Amino acid sequence: MSFETITAFLAMGGYATYVFASYGLTGLTLLGLLLTEARRHRSWLRRQHLVQGKAKFDL
Amino acid sequence: MMLLLRELKIMLRSPAGAIQSLMFAVLVITLFPLAITPDPDQLEPLGIGLIWVVMLLSCLLAADKSLASDYADGSLEQMVLSHYPLWWVCLVKSMAHWVSCALPLLLMAPVLGAMLAMTSENIVWLMASLVLGSPILSLFCILGAMLTVGLNQSSALLPILIAPFLVPTLILGTQWATTGGEAFYGYMLAALLCLSLVTLPFATAIVAKIAVSR
Amino acid sequence: MWRWFHQWGSPKFFYHRSGALIPVLALASGLILGAGVFWGLLIAPADYQQGESVRIMYVHVPAAILAQSSYAMMAVMALISLIWRLKIADAAVQAVAPIGACITLLALATGSLWGKPMWGTYWVWDARLTSTLILFFLFAGVLALRNAAGQSQTAGRAASVLAVIGLINLPIIKYSVDWWFTLHQPASFTLTEAPAMPFSMWGPLLVMVVGFYCWFFLTWLIRLRHEIVRREVRSDWVQQMMKQ
Numbered sequence: 001m002s003f004e005t006i007t008a009f010l011a012m013g014g015y016a017t018y019v020f021a022s023y024g025l026t027g028l029t030l031l032g033l034l035l036t037e038a039r040r041h042r043s044w045l046r047r048q049h050l051v052q053g054k055a056k057f058d059l
Numbered sequence: 060m061m062l063l064l065r066e067l068k069i070m071l072r073s074p075a076g077a078i079q080s081l082m083f084a085v086l087v088i089t090l091f092p093l094a095i096t097p098d099p100d101q102l103e104p105l106g107i108g109l110i111w112v113v114m115l116l117s118c119l120l121a122a123d124k125s126l127a128s129d130y131a132d133g134s135l136e137q138m139v140l141s142h143y144p145l146w147w148v149c150l151v152k153s154m155a156h157w158v159s160c161a162l163p164l165l166l167m168a169p170v171l172g173a174m175l176a177m178t179s180e181n182i183v184w185l186m187a188s189l190v191l192g193s194p195i196l197s198l199f200c201i202l203g204a205m206l207t208v209g210l211n212q213s214s215a216l217l218p219i220l221i222a223p224f225l226v227p228t229l230i231l232g233t234q235w236a237t238t239g240g241e242a243f244y245g246y247m248l249a250a251l252l253c254l255s256l257v258t259l260p261f262a263t264a265i266v267a268k269i270a271v272s273r
Numbered sequence: 274m275w276r277w278f279h280q281w282g283s284p285k286f287f288y289h290r291s292g293a294l295i296p297v298l299a300l301a302s303g304l305i306l307g308a309g310v311f312w313g314l315l316i317a318p319a320d321y322q323q324g325e326s327v328r329i330m331y332v333h334v335p336a337a338i339l340a341q342s343s344y345a346m347m348a349v350m351a352l353i354s355l356i357w358r359l360k361i362a363d364a365a366v367q368a369v370a371p372i373g374a375c376i377t378l379l380a381l382a383t384g385s386l387w388g389k390p391m392w393g394t395y396w397v398w399d400a401r402l403t404s405t406l407i408l409f410f411l412f413a414g415v416l417a418l419r420n421a422a423g424q425s426q427t428a429g430r431a432a433s434v435l436a437v438i439g440l441i442n443l444p445i446i447k448y449s450v451d452w453w454f455t456l457h458q459p460a461s462f463t464l465t466e467a468p469a470m471p472f473s474m475w476g477p478l479l480v481m482v483v484g485f486y487c488w489f490f491l492t493w494l495i496r497l498r499h500e501i502v503r504r505e506v507r508s509d510w511v512q513q514m515m516k517q
Contacts, residue, residue, distance in 0.1 A: 002318055009315065013325035015390050022383045023314065026332040029379045030306070030485075033372060034492050041499040048506070048515055202438070206431055210421045220414040220435060223407045224442050227449035234456065251445075262438060269430045273422075 062143060066155035076124065080117045080160045081167060087113050088171050099176030106177035107185050107236045113171070114164055114193060115225055121160035122200035122221075123207070123214040125152065130208045130270070139271045145264035153194070153201040153260070161193035184236040191248045192232035198259040199224050205266040209273055227251060282359050284501045285510040291494055298491035306484035313477035320474075326390040331477055333387050335485040336380035337401070340408055343373035343489065347415070348440035351433035361497075363429040364504060366436060367419060368496035372489065374412035380405050400454035404447050411439045 003009040012019045070076070091109055092102060129135040138148045164171075168189060172182035203221035207213035228251060235244035280286045313331035320327035347369045354362035384402050385395045396402070415436050422428030470478070505511050 002316055012328070013319060015324060015326040018326055018386045018390050019314075019328050022329045022332050022386045023310065025382055025386075026336070026379060029375060030488050033375055034488065034495070037492055037495045037499065041495060041502075044499065044503065206418060206435060207421070212421060216417055216421050219410070219417050223410045223414065223446060224438070226407060227442075227445050230449045230453045234453070262434070266431065266434055269427050269434065273425070273427050 062138075062148060062151045063154065066151055067158070070155060070159045076121060077159050077163045080121050081163050083120065084113045084117050084164050084167065084171065085174075087116065088174055091175070102176045103178070103181075106172055106175035107181060107188075108233050109175060110168060110171050110185060111189070111192075111229055111233050111236075114161065114189060115196060115222075115229060116218075117164055118156070118160055118193070118196045118200045119203075119218045119221065120214075122156060122204040123217050125156050125159075125201065126204040126208045127213070135208070135267070136271045139267055145267055146260040149201060149205070149263035149267060150256075150260040152204075153197045153263075156201055156204075157194055157197035161189075161197055165189050165193060180239065181236070184240050187240065188232040188236040188248065191235075191245070191252055192228050195228045195252050195255045196225060198255045198263075199228075202259055202263045202266065205263050205270055208270050282357075282361055284361050284364075284505050285508075287361055288498055288501050291498060294494060295491065298487055298494065302484055302487035302491050305480060305487055309477055309480035309484045312480060317473055317477050318471075323391060326387065327474075329383055329387040330474075331481045333380060333383035334478060335482045336376055336383055337405060338482060339485050339489055340373065340377040340380045340405060343369060343376060344408060344411065344436075344443070345440060347373055348436045351436035355430060355433050355437070360504070361501065363426075363433065364500040365493075365497055366415075366433055367429070368500050369493050370412060370416050370419065370432075372492055372496065374409065374416060376489070377405060377409040377412055381409065398454070400451045403454070404450045407446055407450065408443075411443070415439070 010016060088109065091105075095105075096102065126135065129138070139145060141148075165186060168186050169182050172185060177185070199221050200217075203217045204213075206220060207216045210216060228248070231244055231248045231251060235241065235248055238244065281290075309331065313328055317328070317331075319325045347366055350362045350365040350369065353359055354366060381402065384405065388397055388402070389395050415432050418435055419428060419432040422431055502511055
């Protein structure tokens with residue numbers, strides 16, 4: 001572990017805003033894009049099924 | 060050759076395009092001192108870059124119009140189907156664009172330079188860099204025009220597409236002029252010109268076939 | 274052997290077979306990225322000069338690498354779609370363009386956030402950031418052309434040509450921006466070129482890069498499958514799939 005205490009970790013040597021903002025942005029982007037695309041595909045399939053008529057949908 | 064004459068005739072008949080490009084350039088050059096400072100000492104080092112940017116913008120603006128009328132009346136399709144090699148057609152179009160848009164600006168460069176308090180030596184190098192660099196701009200602009208011809212917002216779209224490709228020319232041209240003609244940059248610019256002359260008309264020809272099949 | 278490759282060119286085959294890849298890639302990205310973040314954020318040492326802010330490197334560098342290589346991949350797909358007229362390649366280009374654009378924006382944002390502690394300002398016209406910005410414009414151009422030209426096949430071909438031209442110009446642009454920067458480098462600015470990184474630093478970096486790529490292929494695959502099904506909605510195999 002590079003940090004002695006959790007407080008030290010959260011402080012990030014004074015750069016907390018920048019480091020956590022970067023990681024946060026990255027997480028948001030990666031997860032966001034992934035989930036948006038997955039959801040878009042799923043809901044499209046669901047709508048097509050409603051039009052066509054039946055059950056199983058995948059991703 | 061007939062094609063070239065045709066283009067020149069069309070341009071001579073309505074010099075509106077050239078005049079518009081000139082007016083735009085002078086206007087933008089006027090805006091800069093108004094926005095920044097009239098102080099000649101501060102304007103002088105910016106002169107080369109500003110005029111290069113204005114040249115770039117003018118070329119982009121004029122590019123959209125250059126193919127629009129040809130597309131609308133079907134003559135673009137005729138050119139694609141004709142027995143003329145398509146790369147030659149595209150090259151001629153680029154030359155026409157250069158003559159109608161870049162050349163007037165080139166000739167006006169001393170005046171624009173004087174408005175920005177540039178020294179006469181700088182103006183000479185500026186013109187030299189524009190002579191080598193503006194044909195490259197025209198070649199790229201015609202490529203962009205061919206990519207966007209017939210589309211809805213082609214005039215707004217074209218700059219977005221083509222501007223990144225103009226960056227190397229801009230950098231090389233301004234550097235060559237700013238350093239008072241250091242040979243290396245001149246050679247690089249000339250090399251870029253040769254490369255563009257040899258490759259871009261063919262690329263534009265490929266795009267022309269796509270554009271016409273829309 | 275060639276036939277095996279050829280099979281994957283068929284939308285139907287691709288769609289049905291690639292479904293299995295998704296949970297694999299999802300698991301891989303999750304685990305690898307998780308491990309990378311843990312290693313980079315918690316275990317890796319702080320830098321001597323930059324302190325803890327060096328940890329931003331573990332997200333910025335993978336994003337920047339991915340931004341460039343995703344453009345290259347897009348352009349290669351574009352070339353394939355132009356030469357071999359493969360519809361699936363065209364779908365791949367359409368699928369990857371927005372992802373690449375977003376990753377480029379992320380690289381710009383994280384680079385900017387890294388710049389503030391390093392150089393004191395959020396934006397610096399250094400070679401890397403400037404060429405990443407231009408890369409973003411290249412992505413935006415392909416997206417804009419695609420958008421304006423519609424969904425037809427010719428629209429796809431125009432955007433593909435643009436992507437290929439962009440790829441050919443990319444080295445020229447990068448070279449000229451790099452060179453422009455070395456000429457104008459302000460005296461007070463020192464390029465923090467990383468000296469040979471110890472394993473404790475390039476280890477997590479490598480893991481993050483691999484993780485980013487896994488995520489990239491996962492998202493691309495999902496988008497590609499969506500594109501395929503959307504384009505082929507009237508075909509028999511899609512109709513069949515719906516009825517099941």
